[in-house]
Amino acid sequence: xxxxxxxxxxxxxxxxxxxxxxxxxxxxxxxxxxxxxxxxxxxxxxxxxxxxxxxxxxxxxxxxxxxxxxxxxxxxxxxxxxxxxxxxxxxxxxxxxxxxxxxxxxxxxxxxxxxxxxxxxxxxxxxxxxxxxxxxxxxxxxxxxxxxxxxxxxxxxxxxxxxxxxxxxxxxxxxxxxxxxxxxxxxxxxxxxxxxxxxxxxxxxxxxxxxxxxxxxxxxxxxxxxxxxxxxxxxxxxxxxxxxxxxxxxxxxxxxxxxxxxxxxxxxxxxxxxxxxxxxxxxxxxxxxxxxxxxxxxxxxxxxxxxxxxxxxxxxxxxxxxxxxxxxxxxxxxxxxxxxxxxxxxxxxxxxxxxxxxxxxxxxxxxxxxxxxxxxxxxxxxxxxxxxxxxxxxxxxxxxxxxxxxxxxxxxxxxxxxxxxxxxxxxxxxxxxxxxxxxxxxxxxxxxxxxxxxxxxxxxxxxxxxxxxxxxxxxxxxxxxxxxxxxxxxxxxxxxxxxxxxxxxxx
Amino acid sequence: xxxxxxxxxxxxxxxxxxxxxxxxxxxxxxxxxxxxxxxxxxxxxxxxxxxxxxxxxxxxxxxxxxxxxxxxxxxxxxxxxxxxxxxxxxxxxxxxxxxxxxxxxxxxxxxxxxxxxxxxxxxxxxxxxxxxxxxxxxxxxxxxxxxxxxxxxxxxxxxxxxx
Numbered sequence: 206x207x208x209x210x211x212x213x214x215x216x217x218x219x220x221x222x223x224x225x226x227x228x229x230x231x232x233x234x235x236x237x238x239x240x241x242x243x244x245x246x247x248x249x250x251x252x253x254x255x256x257x258x259x260x261x262x263x264x265x266x267x268x269x270x271x272x273x274x275x276x277x278x279x280x281x282x283x284x285x286x287x288x289x290x291x292x293x294x295x296x297x298x299x300x301x302x303x304x305x306x307x308x309x310x311x312x313x314x315x316x317x318x319x320x321x322x323x324x325x326x327x328x329x330x331x332x333x334x335x336x337x338x339x340x341x342x343x344x345x346x347x348x349x350x351x352x353x354x355x356x357x358x359x360x361x362x363x364x365x366x367x368x369x370x371x372x373x374x375x376x377x378x379x380x381x382x383x384x385x386x387x388x389x390x391x392x393x394x395x396x397x398x399x400x401x402x403x404x405x406x407x408x409x410x411x412x413x414x415x416x417x418x419x420x421x422x423x424x425x426x427x428x429x430x431x432x433x434x435x436x437x438x439x440x441x442x443x444x445x446x447x448x449x450x451x452x453x454x455x456x457x458x459x460x461x462x463x464x465x466x467x468x469x470x471x472x473x474x475x476x477x478x479x480x481x482x483x484x485x486x487x488x489x490x491x492x493x494x495x496x497x498x499x500x501x502x503x504x505x506x507x508x509x510x511x512x513x514x515x516x517x518x519x520x521x522x523x524x525x526x527x528x529x530x531x532x533x534x535x536x537x538x539x540x541x542x543x544x545x546x547x548x549x550x551x552x553x554x555x556x557x558x559x560x561x562x563x564x565x566x567x568x569x570x571x572x573x574x575x576x577x578x579x580x581x582x583x584x585x586x587x588x589x590x591x592x593x594x595x596x597x598x599x600x601x602x603x604x605x606x607x608x609x610x611x612x613x614x615x616x617x618x619x620x621x622x623x624x625x626x627x628x629x630x631x632x633x634x635x636x637x638x639x640x641x642x643x644x645x646x647x648x649x650x651x652x653x654x655x656x657x658x659x660x661x662x663x664x665x666x667x668x669x670x671x672x673x674x675x676x677x678x679x680x681x682x683x684x685x686x687x688x689x690x691x692x693x694x695x696x697x698x699x700x701x702x703x704x705x706x707x708x709x710x711x712x
Numbered sequence: 713x714x715x716x717x718x719x720x721x722x723x724x725x726x727x728x729x730x731x732x733x734x735x736x737x738x739x740x741x742x743x744x745x746x747x748x749x750x751x752x753x754x755x756x757x758x759x760x761x762x763x764x765x766x767x768x769x770x771x772x773x774x775x776x777x778x779x780x781x782x783x784x785x786x787x788x789x790x791x792x793x794x795x796x797x798x799x800x801x802x803x804x805x806x807x808x809x810x811x812x813x814x815x816x817x818x819x820x821x822x823x824x825x826x827x828x829x830x831x832x833x834x835x836x837x838x839x840x841x842x843x844x845x846x847x848x849x850x851x852x853x854x855x856x857x858x859x860x861x862x863x864x865x866x867x868x869x870x871x872x873x874x875x
Binding site for chain 1: 719720722723724727730731734737738741742743744747750751752753754756757758761764765768769771772775791794795796798799802803806807809810811813814822825826829830833834835844848849852856859860861
């Protein structure tokens with residue numbers, strides 16, 4: 206293994222390759238900041254450029270672009286509440302409130318450090334555990350996936366205030382409903398399209414994310430001008446003190462492990478990892494810390510950031526060891542590898558170790574250069590928020606609308622996005638959380654596919670839910686997550702009754 | 713006993729109606745004859761979601777809320793104090809942007825959108841508004857062009873070019 210790492214280091218540590226990873230990170234960050242252009246688009250745009258390079262250098266450039274685009278997505282989530290890709294939705298929950306409190310610089314710094322730490326830990330896991338995890342991920346069946354999705358959905362309570370879990374549940378169901386719009390690809394029939402051609406492909410994630418977050422936020426800033434005035438606060442506070450580092454360090458460690466493991470599963474990816482990490486951290490936080498989630502919690506920002514980066518690295522496990530792309534981005538990378546004449550799979554490690562190791566080492570270098578590149582840029586990026594609101598709000602509207610239009614080139618999507626944003630504003634004014642809508646929407650399609658497969662394989666028998674130990678474990682965790690608000694309420698009332706009794710007996 | 717119409721209850725009632733409609737339209741999904749006998753078909757998931765929606769909406773309507781006799785009307789009063797007129801105007805501008813984008817073309821339509829939105833929000837430095845609107849949109853269009861994404865110039869200008 207050490208020989209392999211040395212081979213990788215020898216490949217990466219040339220001036221040309223270091224410059225390539227630097228250029229990749231910079232280009233990826235800039236492209237990723239634009240709503241609508243995520244890692245997939247960024248890598249796809251860069252592939253033609255890499256044809257002029259040798260395979261190892263090409264992969265090094267693409268790895269830089271990949272990490273840069275993810276960090277760029279986090280930047281737009283934090284600064285303008287516009288998560289351009291699903292993996293950075295959870296970053297906006299606490300990143301954006303921090304930016305509104307004048308802590309945009311600190312939020313970006315935490316995002317950079319958490320991403321770096323998540324990527325580093327995941328790279329170590331990748332080196333040590335890749336072959337074993339690949340085997341394990343193949344043992345994950347549709348019933349397990351289904352329960353994993355249900356577990357993800359049951360974590361909606363993480364997005365609800367105390368006593369408002371039903372609201373979060375209702376919003377999740379709304380997201381699930383929206384996910385069923387369009388053509389059912391398995392059966393080939395249209396659902397809820399009402400005869401409109403524009404809805405045949407369903408509602409895009411980007412449209413929903415931009416409508417419920419970015420455009421709705423722009424409306425809220427117009428509706429409540431006094432609240433948006435905070436955006437002009439100076440953003441000089443960039444560093445983290447020891448107390449803050451001590452606070453987020455365990456969060457980063459836990460979320461990285463979780464993110465990496467979820468990333469290893471084909472199809473699960475950074476989105477589920479970031480939501481699960483956010484839910485897990487909120488679930489185990491103390492009552493005082495829990496109240497801070499959604500209002501600018503450092504833990505709430507660090508958890509999804511480290512998890513999504515770790516999941517991105519984890520998604521390379523099935524790609525490099527089995528030749529199976531676990532996500533859209535790794536599918537594009539697989540295409541690039543095949544175009545170079547390299548076939549990823551079990552033989553890659555033996556036949557072309559320099560490629561295998563240079564990809565792993567360059568991923569780590571990509572992370573490191575991203576940190577060195579972005580830390581000095583953060584004060585300038587954060588200054589974006591000091592733009593007067595009379596210009597900032599139209600710019601948020603413009604980038605959200607353009608991001609959606611550039612994906613479909615269909616003006617109907619802009620109208621639909623406006624309706625969604627108006628509904629989101631009404632729901633937000635009535636204190637309904639918006640994050641569960643996106644969570645339900647993202648998981649809805651995968652949930653249906655896996656449920657369909659599991660039920661069909663078990664011939665309509667629900668026993669698939671408890672027949673396998675993995676499914677059963679996930680089922681138990683889901684029941685605990687769903688029942689926890691009720692159990693907490695019962696425990697509180699029991700404790701109160703006990704205290705009242707004690708006081709009465711003392712009197 | 714007085715039942716107060718709180719935000720939660722109002723949305724609960726609305727969502728109950730939406731879930732019923734969803735379930736009804738879910739039942740209308742056309743199935744192929746061989747899909748009807750399947751254990752899980754295109755209607756199954758909408759049934760599950762629709763029924764769950766109805767149950768949760770009923771739960772939300774009938775769950776006792778913390779709202780007191782003074783809270784419920786106060787919730788609705790708060791809405792009246794918001795800045796509605798510029799918000800509606802901003803929404804209309806977005807609607808118009810969507811409708812005229814293909815006709816006017818990306819650069820003209822987007823520049824007008826930025827200019828008018830700033831004006832609605834109270835900005836009166838006309839020169840800065842014009843420079844910023846045209847500058848941002850042109851820079852963005854150049855970037856998009858550099859990335860190889862084609863932006864049509866707009867039906868209006870295409871018509872002129874034809875002439």
